[in-house]
Every structure is written in C-alpha cells, then in structure tokens.
Amino acid sequence: MNELILHHYNASPFSEKVRLVLGHKGLAWKSVTVPVILPKPDVMALTGGYRRTPFLQIGADIYCDTALMCRVIDRLAPEPPLYPASAGATQHVIAQWADSALFWSAIPYTMQPGGAQHIFAGASPEVMKAFAADRAAMMAGVLRPNAADAQAQVLTYFGWLEESLADGRAFLCGEAACIADFSAAQSVWYIRRAPPVAAVLEPFTRLARWYERMKAFGHGKPEPMTGADAIGVARAATAGMNLVFDAGQGHACGDGVTITPTDYAQDPVAGRLVGLSNDEVAIERDDERAGRVVVHFPRIGFQIRKQDSSK
Numbered sequence: 001m002n003e004l005i006l007h008h009y010n011a012s013p014f015s016e017k018v019r020l021v022l023g024h025k026g027l028a029w030k031s032v033t034v035p036v037i038l039p040k041p042d043v044m045a046l047t048g049g050y051r052r053t054p055f056l057q058i059g060a061d062i063y064c065d066t067a068l069m070c071r072v073i074d075r076l077a078p079e080p081p082l083y084p085a086s087a088g089a090t091q092h093v094i095a096q097w098a099d100s101a102l103f104w105s106a107i108p109y110t111m112q113p114g115g116a117q118h119i120f121a122g123a124s125p126e127v128m129k130a131f132a133a134d135r136a137a138m139m140a141g142v143l144r145p146n147a148a149d150a151q152a153q154v155l156t157y158f159g160w161l162e163e164s165l166a167d168g169r170a171f172l173c174g175e176a177a178c179i180a181d182f183s184a185a186q187s188v189w190y191i192r193r194a195p196p197v198a199a200v201l202e203p204f205t206r207l208a209r210w211y212e213r214m215k216a217f218g219h220g221k222p223e224p225m226t227g228a229d230a231i232g233v234a235r236a237a238t239a240g241m242n243l244v245f246d247a248g249q250g251h252a253c254g255d256g257v258t259i260t261p262t263d264y265a266q267d268p269v270a271g272r273l274v275g276l277s278n279d280e281v282a283i284e285r286d287d288e289r290a291g292r293v294v295v296h297f298p299r300i301g302f303q304i305r306k307q308d309s310s311k
C-alpha cells in the first residue's frame with residue numbers, strides 16, 4: 001500500500017476527525033502541515049484549487065473532503081470497521097448532520113470573543129485580521145448564527161447526543177465506534193480547546209465520558225513530511241488506478257469539467273473527467289510541479305459542471 005499523506009493543520013476540526021480515524025485504525029501516516037489561510041501554493045499544486053483542509057494524498061491521487069477520505073481509509077484498512085454493520089444507515093445520517101449543522105453551530109459558538117481570544121492566544125493583531133479576512137471571503141454570502149443563536153443550537157444538539165447515549169451505550173450507534181462518532185467528536189474537540197466557553201458542555205456527562213473514549217483512539221503514528229516532498233511523491237507516482245466510470249450519468253470519460261463545493265469555499269477545480277459514480281467523481285489534471293494527478297471528490301456537496309457549458 002502506498003503511504004497515506006494527510007495535509008492538515010493542528011487547529012482544524014475536520015483534520016481532527018481524520019486524525020482520530022487514523023488512530024482508531026492504528027495507522028502510520030505522513031503529516032504535512034498546510035497554511036491556515038491563503039495563499040497555499042503547495043496545496044494548489046496537488047488539488048488544483050481546492051483550498052479546504054484536510055485532504056489526503058496517496059501517491060498521485062488526491063482525495064478531497066473528509067466524507068470521501070474516511071471511505072478511502074476504511075477501504076485500505078478495513079479493521080476495525082469505520083462503518084460497522086451494527087450501526088446501520090443511521091451512522092451516515094448522524095455523520096452528515098454533525099459535519100454540517102453541528103459543526104456550523106460549534107464554530108461560531110467557539111469563536112465568540114471569549115473563545116476566540118483563547119484560540120488565538122499569542123497571535124498578533126495582524127494574524128487575527130488576516131484570518132478574519134480570509135474566512136470572510138471564504139464564507140461570502142453565507143449567513144452564520146451569532147453567539148447567542150449558536151449557544152441555543154449547541155445546547156439542543158448536545159442534548160440530542162446525550163440522549164443517544166442514555167441507555168449506557170459506549171458510542172453513538174452502539175458498542176462499536178462508527179463514522180458518526182468521529183464526525184461529532186470534532187466539534188466537541190474544538191469547543192474544548194477554548195475553556196472560557198467550554199462550560200456549555202458541562203451538563204452533558206455521558207457525552208463527556210464518550211468524548212474521553214474518542215480521545216483515547218489517539219492519532220496513530222504520524223511522521224512529518226514537507227509539502228515539497230509530498231509534491232515529489234505525486235510526481236513519481238502513477239495516478240488513477242481502479243477508477244469506475246458510470247457512462248449513464250450524462251458525462252463522457254475525458255470531458256473537461258470543473259468540480260466545485262456547493263456550500264462554501266466555492267473554488268472550482270478544472271480537469272478531465274476520469275471517474276464517476278454515485279459516490280465519487282474524479283478528474284485528471286497536469287501540474288507543473290506535481291505532474292499528472294487525479295483529484296477525487298464525493299458527489300454529496302459538490303457540483304460537476306461541463307467546462308464549455310453555460311449551465
């Protein structure tokens with residue numbers, strides 16, 4: 001198996017979700033630290049424009065979005081399963097809710113002045129200003145809850161999680177950890193990083209014990225790698241093994257397309273379509289530094305657009 005290279009940064013909740021999955025699986029992985037804000041030249045060489053964090057690299061294959069990355073990791077290292085049959089379809093529904101609704105309440109809740117001061121402790125005013133401007137541009141046009149809205153939302157949401165654990169189960173969908181647990185854990189992790197606002201978690205004692213179980217999975221065995229070395233790995237590898245193409249979906253293999261997130265950070269990535277199914281879309285692109293790479297995205301949350309089409 002080609003090595004797993006995770007491009008991430010410490011303070012990223014979605015990265016923490018994947019780090020815990022790698023810990024659950026006991027995997028060794030290479031750790032590339034990416035910038036928190038634009039510009040991200042090494043990231044762009046590999047993804048072709050996708051700026052969100054994290055992403056996973058295996059040789060010259062680049063996997064964007066943690067929903068897809070988690071499926072890829074589980075396929076390569078099936079034990080212990082990340083999608084145990086005992087957790088049924090509910091695990092996917094809870095994971096999607098946690099990655100969107102819960103996350104977008106937990107972040108504004110934590111970033112209220114008391115929490116943000118703690119998260120950015122030691123950062124210069126210039127750094128904080130640059131961060132705010134970067135995220136404002138990334139979220140342009142998206143209305144977010146204010147601190148009071150977010151507090152009401154997280155109290156409701158954590159109440160739901162507490163109730164899910166009320167029968168004494170170890171994890172959200174039963175006795176085995178599943179994708180729902182990892183998606184929910186990232187928001188609890190982030191709020192706990194800001195003690196001045198983390199008191200909101202206090203009423204939820206079962207959730208606190210559940211979080212300790214999640215934290216105990218650790219992060220597996222990371223080893224640092226530079227962005228330049230990761231680009232070198234891509235350049236030396238052959239991309240796009242075992243791609244599936246469903247010709248019944250209105251696209252031809254080789255079509256010039258762009259792939260764009262439909263929620264935020266809507267930066268299109270252009271390439272030739274080489275993989276298409278209900279679960280995944282993959283495009284091939286040639287980069288001056290990284291060579292030929294295949295960039296993979298999930299179908300949920302992304303739009304495929306023919307490059308020459310006006311639609």
Ligand SMILES: N[C@@H](CCC(=O)N[C@@H](CS)C(=O)NCC(=O)O)C(=O)O
Pocket residue numbers: 012013014015035036037038051052053054064065066067099138
């Ligand atoms: N749906 C995406 C969301 C990823 C996401 O929003 N990540 C945040 C960091 S936790 C991000 O990209 N922030 C901007 C950045 O890092 O440039 C996923 O599951 O990977």
